[in-house]
Amino acid sequence: MLELKNISKNYKDKKVLMNINLNIQPGEIVSLLGPSGCGKTTLLNIILGLTQQTNGQLLYNGQDISNQSMRDRGFNIVFQDFALFPHLNAYDNIVYGLKNIKEAMSKMEVQEYIDFLELTPHLHKKIHELSGGQKQRVSIARTLVMQPKILLLDEPLSALDGVIKESIKERIQSIARQFNLTTIIVTHDPEEALTLSDKVLIINEGTVSQFGTPQEILHTPENQFVEDFILRQLHIKRHNIYQLFGESYA
Amino acid sequence: MLKTNKMMKLIFLPIIFFFIFFLIVPLLYMFWQSLKKGKAITIQNYVETLQNVEIRDAFLNSFQVSLVAALITTIIAFLLAYAVHFTTMHRSTKKLVQVGITLPMLLPTITYGFVLIYTFGNQGIMTKIFGQPLFTVYGFNGLLIGYVLYTLPVAFILMQNSMQYIDKRFLLVSMLMHDRPLRRFYHTVLRPMLGTIGGAFILSFVLSFTDFGIPASVGGGYKVIATELYQAMLGSIVHFERGAVISIFMLVPAVLGVVMLTILERFNFQYKQVSKSDLVVHRLRDVMFTVFSWVCVGAVFIMFSTIFIVPLTKGYPYDFSFTLEHVKNVLAEQGLKQVYMNSLIVAVLTAVLGVGVAFVAALLNVRTPLKGKKSLDLASMITNTVPGMVLGLSYLFFFTGSSLKGTFLIVIACNIVHFFTTPYLMAKNSLQKMDPTWEVTAELLKDSWLKTVIRVILPNIRPTIYQMFSYYFLNAMVTVSGVIFLVSTKTMLVSTRIKELQHFAKYTDIFVLSIFILCTNLIVKLGCDYIATPKEKTKEHTDEKINSNDVRYS
Numbered sequence: 083m084l085e086l087k088n089i090s091k092n093y094k095d096k097k098v099l100m101n102i103n104l105n106i107q108p109g110e111i112v113s114l115l116g117p118s119g120c121g122k123t124t125l126l127n128i129i130l131g132l133t134q135q136t137n138g139q140l141l142y143n144g145q146d147i148s149n150q151s152m153r154d155r156g157f158n159i160v161f162q163d164f165a166l167f168p169h170l171n172a173y174d175n176i177v178y179g180l181k182n183i184k185e186a187m188s189k190m191e192v193q194e195y196i197d198f199l200e201l202t203p204h205l206h207k208k209i210h211e212l213s214g215g216q217k218q219r220v221s222i223a224r225t226l227v228m229q230p231k232i233l234l235l236d237e238p239l240s241a242l243d244g245v246i247k248e249s250i251k252e253r254i255q256s257i258a259r260q261f262n263l264t265t266i267i268v269t270h271d272p273e274e275a276l277t278l279s280d281k282v283l284i285i286n287e288g289t290v291s292q293f294g295t296p297q298e299i300l301h302t303p304e305n306q307f308v309e310d311f312i313l314r315q316l317h318i319k320r321h322n323i324y325q326l327f328g329e330s331y332a
Numbered sequence: 333m334l335k336t337n338k339m340m341k342l343i344f345l346p347i348i349f350f351f352i353f354f355l356i357v358p359l360l361y362m363f364w365q366s367l368k369k370g371k372a373i374t375i376q377n378y379v380e381t382l383q384n385v386e387i388r389d390a391f392l393n394s395f396q397v398s399l400v401a402a403l404i405t406t407i408i409a410f411l412l413a414y415a416v417h418f419t420t421m422h423r424s425t426k427k428l429v430q431v432g433i434t435l436p437m438l439l440p441t442i443t444y445g446f447v448l449i450y451t452f453g454n455q456g457i458m459t460k461i462f463g464q465p466l467f468t469v470y471g472f473n474g475l476l477i478g479y480v481l482y483t484l485p486v487a488f489i490l491m492q493n494s495m496q497y498i499d500k501r502f503l504l505v506s507m508l509m510h511d512r513p514l515r516r517f518y519h520t521v522l523r524p525m526l527g528t529i530g531g532a533f534i535l536s537f538v539l540s541f542t543d544f545g546i547p548a549s550v551g552g553g554y555k556v557i558a559t560e561l562y563q564a565m566l567g568s569i570v571h572f573e574r575g576a577v578i579s580i581f582m583l584v585p586a587v588l589g590v591v592m593l594t595i596l597e598r599f600n601f602q603y604k605q606v607s608k609s610d611l612v613v614h615r616l617r618d619v620m621f622t623v624f625s626w627v628c629v630g631a632v633f634i635m636f637s638t639i640f641i642v643p644l645t646k647g648y649p650y651d652f653s654f655t656l657e658h659v660k661n662v663l664a665e666q667g668l669k670q671v672y673m674n675s676l677i678v679a680v681l682t683a684v685l686g687v688g689v690a691f692v693a694a695l696l697n698v699r700t701p702l703k704g705k706k707s708l709d710l711a712s713m714i715t716n717t718v719p720g721m722v723l724g725l726s727y728l729f730f731f732t733g734s735s736l737k738g739t740f741l742i743v744i745a746c747n748i749v750h751f752f753t754t755p756y757l758m759a760k761n762s763l764q765k766m767d768p769t770w771e772v773t774a775e776l777l778k779d780s781w782l783k784t785v786i787r788v789i790l791p792n793i794r795p796t797i798y799q800m801f802s803y804y805f806l807n808a809m810v811t812v813s814g815v816i817f818l819v820s821t822k823t824m825l826v827s828t829r830i831k832e833l834q835h836f837a838k839y840t841d842i843f844v845l846s847i848f849i850l851c852t853n854l855i856v857k858l859g860c861d862y863i864a865t866p867k868e869k870t871k872e873h874t875d876e877k878i879n880s881n882d883v884r885y886s
Contacts, residue, residue, distance in 0.1 A: 165505050168601045179509035
């Protein structure tokens with residue numbers, strides 16, 4: 083379980099995050115949702131250990147990790163643009179980190195991940211020969227073979243085309259179920275957040291606007307911001323789609 | 333899609349004729365000369381030249397000293413660029429490196445030699461400090477230091493451009509993957525830089541190999557190929573055929589260099605985007621790189637302070653009291669003032685006409701469907717390969733007896749061709765980044781093509797134009813090797829005059845003239861930089877198409 087207690091972050095005089103409290107259960111998918119500049123990426127970096135919080139505590143399974151280095155925490159991240167090494171092929175990217183850990187997984191186990199992500203036909207391709215979705219999966223595989231305690235995803239769908247988006251969504255969900263892996267996702271898209279995750283943390287101007295399941299957020303929005311920012315968008319989308327298909331599909 | 337029109341063809345023709353007349357034909361003519369003996373066509377000249385022990389030695393010497401210089405330059409340039417881009421040393425130190433290291437570019441290479449003599453020679457500052465000369469400055473040592481000073485700015489600029497476009501976030505990925513420092517260095521810095529490192533090495537080698545200014549001043553008895561070529565053409569006994577042969581030999585490493593660069597291209601790859609990531613603070617590393625940077629910049633400063641100390645003191649190195657007498661003497665001398673004016677005229681005209689040629693060539697290549705436009709790329713490749721001395725010599729052969737001989741025009745034409753590659757590629761880069769639909773849009777709005785160029789393209793490429801101008805001007809001001817065979821008494825330039833003053837041991841005058849060049853260049857460079865930078869600094873790198881491997885010779 084990951085606990086955030088009163089996390090705050092200031093850059094000089096500017097308050098970026100204020101008193102964030104959050105509990106994330108093992109195997110849960112949690113989205114951090116909010117408009118750009120709300121502080122969600124900063125929060126992600128604080129969890130990862132890349133950015134030091136100004137105040138507050140982080141606990142992982144009851145143990146205080148507030149001052150632990152990024153390396154020692156053992157969490158890992160998949161970047162928005164995947165950050166794959168351009169001079170290595172897909173396979174070498176996937177096994178890149180294995181050389182660095184003592185109790186690395188065996189070739190068989192790596193192959194299991196590769197099969198699971200359906201990457202076998204692409205292993206010897208160069209990075210620029212892969213499609214967006216394939217790059218995404220290679221990047222996820224590279225991170226998973228490091229056996230992270232928590233998987234962080236930074237805007238995982240924003241670099242992908244429409245159809246691929248839906249299949250990657252399912253993929254992320256099945257990874258979390260299969261490996262009972264706690265997954266934290268940053269996104270600015272309400273639809274993405276609500277359809278993908280077990281719980282959603284809505285952030286606005288550095289504070290928690292609402293934290294709950296997608297159902298709770300849809301049915302009992304706690305404030306005006308959630309209604310304006312989250313629900314209105316979804317209503318417009320729903321309206322447009324109904325119009326396209328005709329009301330009979332409602 | 334834009335269609336070819338008359339106007340395009342009309343401006344394409346003069347450009348193509350210019351390159352045929354001032355590049356292709358002179359080179360071919362020189363090659364022809366190298367095969368002629370009396371009236372026969374033979375390879376006898378080559379055989380004779382190769383049998384000449386002195387020339388063979390000179391060739392080997394050139395090879396040796398250039399190789400060592402290139403090696404040292406590449407290592408120092410890499411470390412300095414690394415310090416600027418991959419350490420958290422203080423911002424002012426980074427700025428200092430960026431400015432200090434590139435300062436020597438504003439001076440003719442021939443000045444470097446005299447600077448070295450006055451720093452390390454018998455009367456040098458270092459010699460005074462240490463009581464005895466640290467090493468003999470004439471010959472190998474002087475050449476080595478001179479070449480390093482000369483090629484370091486270009487190698488450094490190359491490396492730092494390339495490093496700027498390395499995605500720093502890979503450092504973070506590497507840390508998350510638990511890499512040890514050595515593996516991190518390999519995958520995030522060294523591997524992405526391999527192509528550029530190779531490029532910088534080859535570039536430094538070829539520049540050193542073909543430079544004339546440095547060996548002309550500190551070469552001493554150590555014969556190198558550039559001085560042999562000068563001797564063959566303008567020495568006491570003239571051997572035209574031998575000169576032609578030597579310059580063909582001089583072309584060989586340059587051509588090989590270009591071939592190798594093409595091969596090295598395979599090592600380069602482009603990052604789709606460049607994201608900024610905070611660099612990890614590492615005290616020891618930062619302190620070490622700061623010290624190294626200061627030492628390098630300090631060395632450059634100390635050496636170049638000589639240029640100011642010598643002419644501004646009464647009797648260097650015995651009487652260090654300040655005086656303006658030497659400067660006044662130079663200013664009073666009609667000849668020297670005239671020479672300075674000549675340089676200024678040549679530099680301005682080179683820059684104006686050169687920018688015109690380079691811009692039009694790039695425009696036709698990038699933004700028109702003109703047939704035969706690829707020939708312009710070929711021209712740029714050839715000008716990149718041919719060393720200045722070789723080009724100048726080919727003019728000497730070809731234009732002897734014509735009315736162009738001894739005019740400013742021939743000097744300017746030589747400069748425009750010699751330094752064509754870089755401004756041309758600068759213009760090409762900018763033009764490629766512009767929206768490809770502009771011409772069609774303007775046509776739909778009833779603009780003619782020429783009007784579109786003037787109303788849309790030109791205003792948008794202005795900053796690049798200033799940079800091109802500054803590049804041409806600076807190089808025209810400092811070049812020695814390109815024009816040494818072309819200047820007459822009427823068209824004498826500052827840089828070539830320095831070569832003459834050497835014979836009369838008028839070193840104070842040399843330094844005064846060098847200060848003139850330095851100041852002129854500084855003013856032009858700062859002026860161009862100032863008007864070229866947009867007033868608000870909101871530059872985004874992320875969407876830029878990245879080309880980290882433009883390696884150019886001149």
